[in-house]
Amino acid sequence: MLSLMKKPAKKAGLSPGTLIHVGEKKIDQIRIRITEYNDSFFEERELAVIEECCECKDASSVTWINIDGLHEVSIIEKLGNQFNIHPLVLEDILHTEQRPKMEVFDDYLFIISKMLSYDDERKTINTEQFSLILGPNYVLTFQENTGDVFDIIRERLRKQKGRIRKEGADYLAYALIDAIVDNYFIVLEKIDEKMEMLEEQLTENPNSETMQTIHHLKRELIFLRKSVWPLREVIGILEREELRLIQAKTTVFLRDVYDHTIQVIDTIETFRDMVSGMLDLYLTTVSNRMNEVMKVLTIIATIFIPLTFIAGIYGMNFEFMPEIKWHWSYPVVWIIMIAIGVLMLIYFRKKKWL
């Protein structure tokens, strides 16, 4: 996550619409899955070659084609041609550094968003680009990796759970986006746990590692915000503007996802506020502790310096020092020294320095 950019620069200067994959290759084998369904019919297949899917477009049922893995440009290109997708859209799908956005075309809607997941091992947030094309009766989706986020939707389709089989392609698109946004909450929860741990660490034993954790959390929140913020606008447009491809009855569901997105953003902003509060707390705690140390140590030194001076006085070798020869000098000096030390301690305590 250190670098924010996956070298989009290698594209600079190419003719617009030139298809080239920008991003990591995350899986070996591209996987094409096609799901066709309507209220009474359901079929799920995995395609070996993209050409097989050509006939599905004009069917009366809803067709969902999901492609995992973007590194084989030709597959995307062929699919794009079959569904008559604008080259710039294909370019955006392949270039995995897009900002979430929506574009309205005559025949289809194009939506890009980010899928987030929390990598428990490496303790970081993984991000993956998700592109969706919504046509009158088809949905095309593109992922960088084979994920299990949509398995729950496949399950619902298979088992006819909820209303999904009765609705059109727009409802499927909604369900997919909803699944993505639901996943954001899992990531937020992980961050919430981290913050609780941090809060505890902060009140009990803040050390220099705490600062690193705060810094890391801050960066994760900057990153999260960048990924989620634009989605708000995307779903807002989907819900508010009367788009031809979105049925009126789906709008209420989109409003629900919209609310969730706002809640995610709200939580991120609250987290940011809290992290900056933690930074303040950390800095004052550390400086308080340091001050405490320095103060006590300096006080010890300060008490002994005048005493050492007195001892130094009577260590002088002058021949004519009358006190030297008096019998009670030594105990008297001890008494004076103890008195000075005690008085200083009283003074310090009175001044509340101790």
Add this chain to the structure above:
Amino acid sequence: MLSLMKKPAKKAGLSPGTLIHVGEKKIDQIRIRITEYNDSFFEERELAVIEECCECKDASSVTWINIDGLHEVSIIEKLGNQFNIHPLVLEDILHTEQRPKMEVFDDYLFIISKMLSYDDERKTINTEQFSLILGPNYVLTFQENTGDVFDIIRERLRKQKGRIRKEGADYLAYALIDAIVDNYFIVLEKIDEKMEMLEEQLTENPNSETMQTIHHLKRELIFLRKSVWPLREVIGILEREELRLIQAKTTVFLRDVYDHTIQVIDTIETFRDMVSGMLDLYLTTVSNRMNEVMKVLTIIATIFIPLTFIAGIYGMNFEFMPEIKWHWSYPVVWIIMIAIGVLMLIYFRKKKWL
């Protein structure tokens, strides 16, 4: 209040509209209270089972059904079916992590807001989700807990105080929201008291606990803001847009609640500004005090170090040190030492270091 999220993630992946209770179970027994009234008639009952309330819907009087406790999903579901409420609305009612919002449906308005109360024992703010459905002649309200916030309104209904018995369901909805917003002021007052105490502590004796209090206050304000801010928009829409279910004569009352909400937000913002000012004051006070300590202590040490050096000189055992044998050496050295000490003090005072 440490954690901002009540694990909404356990819902991720469920079909939209699936009813599940998200949140703490705050009371043992769900309590259903039904109040029916018009200008001349008033009845208050407590229901054992939800089915009893079915006939009330078409009555000419205003019906208010209040449910305390959300953990029995089936009750909410049955009520929802009777009043023909959208499943997504029921889902939101049960999921107690909603952001305050309003949704307009054909037959009813749906409003979610937060009820806040100050827990004097634990010195924290308690929050509870309050949902309200306003139909043509009924109001459904859902609370997580049995509270006494609305007792005052029941009292008014019973005793025919004010205009409430003469008005419709929209006025009742207004009265309930007004009661909630009035309660915010009580919470703000408690925070105001805390801040006064903090201010006093800050000028008299700031310690490391002060920082904890400031930090805690800051978090409470972040939390408050998150709960109240969206309500402004909700009530703003209620007041400004000409909704079919809100009568014109109720609008002036809604404008009044709207003003109160803005006042609450204003006060929260002012509190935030003041807390950040307090943090600055705390930091400079602590560092000033620390500097004061360090300075005085260092000055003491600095004065004695040259004197100890002089004493060290005449503690050397060289055989040929002429001063050693002179008769007045010892008093002269004392005088020199005192002179050096006094001169240094004068110098420090002149430089205003003391």
Add this chain to the structure above:
Amino acid sequence: MLSLMKKPAKKAGLSPGTLIHVGEKKIDQIRIRITEYNDSFFEERELAVIEECCECKDASSVTWINIDGLHEVSIIEKLGNQFNIHPLVLEDILHTEQRPKMEVFDDYLFIISKMLSYDDERKTINTEQFSLILGPNYVLTFQENTGDVFDIIRERLRKQKGRIRKEGADYLAYALIDAIVDNYFIVLEKIDEKMEMLEEQLTENPNSETMQTIHHLKRELIFLRKSVWPLREVIGILEREELRLIQAKTTVFLRDVYDHTIQVIDTIETFRDMVSGMLDLYLTTVSNRMNEVMKVLTIIATIFIPLTFIAGIYGMNFEFMPEIKWHWSYPVVWIIMIAIGVLMLIYFRKKKWL
């Protein structure tokens, strides 16, 4: 000014429109003054009981009723009934914790704003709520205290100065608001003086009291901002929207007050920027001075520590220390010590540490 809230909570739960006075009782005796005038006629009276003013409403001249002191609720109520004022408006007038606002009713406009004055003795800003009701040919004004802010307007009315006697009730309302906004400038001027003094103190001799002054100023500016900011919107609406009760020829005057309000807000914002700049300056000045002290003192200590070590060496009592017996040891050690001290000073100066 410590507390921002005058316990509005004691109202929580009351039926809306219930009249109750919230705020301090600032004067003993409520004072009712009624002024009637037109181009050729002028009468000023002080009323003993509110009932006397009933007949004035339908007169062809402009009637201005001013009430100082709000603690006798019945007076406000009777007046309200006579002029047919909405109960919520009366409630707002009595509740002296309102935010500046304007409300448009069919027969009248209702405006709330804050009167500010600078208390030279206690060095704080006093605030007082001012409410104004503007009807077709009457103006009702409510103050908490008997002030002299409007004396100048009474004078103008009496002496037929300017155009005020020739204009209608809307011009009178304008003149009153103008007088209030003009007063803000006096308060700003006082703050300006304070800031000049602070600036001087800051460059000459900043001490821990300076910080308190900065903190105090900051709070006063937060407070001022809260009082003035909403007024901008109020006057903006008065000026821009074509309200029936405001004549076109008065609009140009309202634009003038609007400009003044913006100027006040502008100045407050600039003051805030400057105060935060002063805080920075204070902190760096204090820390620079502290560093200066610590550095010089540490340098003195550092020079003498090695010298004391040398003196310690020759204070050892070993029997076989050849230097002890040499004749020139003592002066040679002195020379070495002085050389070390001088070299260190040169080194420190070269490094610009001194």
Add this chain to the structure above:
Amino acid sequence: MLSLMKKPAKKAGLSPGTLIHVGEKKIDQIRIRITEYNDSFFEERELAVIEECCECKDASSVTWINIDGLHEVSIIEKLGNQFNIHPLVLEDILHTEQRPKMEVFDDYLFIISKMLSYDDERKTINTEQFSLILGPNYVLTFQENTGDVFDIIRERLRKQKGRIRKEGADYLAYALIDAIVDNYFIVLEKIDEKMEMLEEQLTENPNSETMQTIHHLKRELIFLRKSVWPLREVIGILEREELRLIQAKTTVFLRDVYDHTIQVIDTIETFRDMVSGMLDLYLTTVSNRMNEVMKVLTIIATIFIPLTFIAGIYGMNFEFMPEIKWHWSYPVVWIIMIAIGVLMLIYFRKKKWL
């Protein structure tokens, strides 16, 4: 520049439209200059009394009356009467503490802006209020001082340079505003120079004076911003809204000034960002240098303290100290001391403390 306000308070309470001069008297003698021109005709005169200019108003040529010095209220008043100017406008002209603004009247436009110049001697920014009234074929301008900013425009008029003689009064107004905005760039350039110097000082030898310079720069930028920001809106309205007095062909020129104004504001904002960056850099540089000093000095002290302790041990006068009598004790102690010192240095260096 210390005080932001020129005592506008002395006006508080006066009847609106009362003419009174608020501000410094900057020149002794008011100077009235009248310039009349059209494509073929040009005349320039200096008037002794304001009454002479009365006949010029209805001429077919463009008339520009410029008044330097505002302290003789009667002159402004007479001119105002002749051109039928609203009293509030005259009041604003005389009150030199106005915020830049524009007001549209039926017969004329009224524009207020600030003229800025850099005083090279006192190293501060001077400000002067400039008011302009644009009528159908006349322009009235009011300055506080006799400046040379408009000499270039007079020159252009005299020599028929550019298109100015061919255009109407609106073009003249544009040319005057353009000259003022051009002057802002000169002030910005001076600040730019200051900032370059400051940057240099900051990397080479930051001292406590640097902080004062940063603070001063910050205040100047606050001040500049306050003067220029509202002008943006003024010129924006002039350019965008189709005002009767502005010809379409002049709009393109106004757009040009508008761009310049935005550029000025942009630069001010960038300067502000940079100054706050410099403040950070200053603080860390100073604290780094201080830390460096403290560290080296403390290390010296730390090395010698254990050594002095060892010397102290053998300075004790116990009768039975076997080491005292050994022959090689003295050189062995020396070796031990040197070894300790060297080991400590190695340790410190290894820990990168040195």
Add this chain to the structure above:
Amino acid sequence: MLSLMKKPAKKAGLSPGTLIHVGEKKIDQIRIRITEYNDSFFEERELAVIEECCECKDASSVTWINIDGLHEVSIIEKLGNQFNIHPLVLEDILHTEQRPKMEVFDDYLFIISKMLSYDDERKTINTEQFSLILGPNYVLTFQENTGDVFDIIRERLRKQKGRIRKEGADYLAYALIDAIVDNYFIVLEKIDEKMEMLEEQLTENPNSETMQTIHHLKRELIFLRKSVWPLREVIGILEREELRLIQAKTTVFLRDVYDHTIQVIDTIETFRDMVSGMLDLYLTTVSNRMNEVMKVLTIIATIFIPLTFIAGIYGMNFEFMPEIKWHWSYPVVWIIMIAIGVLMLIYFRKKKWL
């Protein structure tokens, strides 16, 4: 890059539309290149004198005239006259300190933007003004320097790559702007690399140079933001408003560039957030390290000061000190000293100061 302004002040006072070159002269010889093409025809020429290009304007093909170098004002003027360009536009082209902007004229669009490139040697960002005039069938472009940014487009034109030869002048304009925005990504990538290096340096070995790098990065981002931010609006207008000179089919491409611009701005803002996070991390790391050093050193000193005091006690020369003569005094004192030292170490460790 130190100075933000290239002395635009030398223009102040000139008649608007006066052509004068403001900026550095970056190349010796102005280079005029003319490219004419349509679907079937392509010609590229370099002109010696500007007069040669006069006949090209009315051709049916698309004509692209590119001028590198702006110091010969007469060339720009002649070209401007031929294409009937407004003098203010020519002035803006020559004045290389413009803010990115767009202006719509009847016959052409005028666009100014900034070309950025990263100078690997001097490690700074170079900026160059790029002006573009888009007419019905011609594009005029003006650069300060001969760059290779557009070579890729010439190549595409020559080789008939992509759709560029089939489209009109508006597509060419789009392609040029796209090339410029693509270049921004290369600059961002360089900054990204710098930030990764900085992050590494920060966790491994932060020194005072790190602060300089952070400061430098911050300034570069301020500078970048200033250059790119206004471009967003420019392209936004091009895309959204239905301009006569932009064909509908080009709009989808402009939307693509618009998205890229937003992505650039997003990345800059994220970088700014991250740099300010790095500053925090740097400051705390440095202060933690310093504290660590100071603490350990002070502890060493503190342990030895009481021990030295004890040694000083028995260095006193009193005649009657009974311990002096006891046989086991010396070893007992040693044991006491070691005990004190060990106890202090245990105490410090227990308090977690060590």
